[in-house]
Amino acid sequence: MNPELKQKIEKRAYEIYQERLKKGISGSALGDWLCAEAEILKDRRMNDGCPRCGRKLLALQDKYVICLNPGCDWKIEAKRMEDFKLPKAVEVKKLWE
Numbered sequence: 593m594n595p596e597l598k599q600k601i602e603k604r605a606y607e608i609y610q611e612r613l614k615k616g617i618s619g620s621a622l623g624d625w626l627c628a629e630a631e632i633l634k635d636r637r638m639n640d641g642c643p644r645c646g647r648k649l650l651a652l653q654d655k656y657v658i659c660l661n662p663g664c665d666w667k668i669e670a671k672r673m674e675d676f677k678l679p680k681a682v683e684v685k686k687l688w689e
């Protein structure tokens with residue numbers, strides 16, 4: 593990832609973190625980062641977010657759409673065309689390491 597883009601995501605992740613604190617919503621630095629990344633990376637489809645936790649952290653794993661928010665285990669079988677355009681869970685998880 594290029595440093596300029598990384599800096600943008602870091603800045604946005606910090607804003608999300610602050611908004612989250614203000615609203616008293618529990619979460620993690622990782623969740624904030626992924627949310628910021630989803631907003632900033634334009635080639636990554638913006639999705640409706642997780643029906644359970646509301647975070648835009650949906651990814652495709654095998655034939656399922658899963659939520660990557662730590663602590664949320666929402667999962668559904670991928671059926672729609674849009675589902676298959678989601679980022680792959682393994683690719684997203686590579687960024688966590």
Ligand SMILES: [Zn+2]
Pocket residue numbers: 642643644645646647659660661664665666
């Ligand atoms: Zn969720």
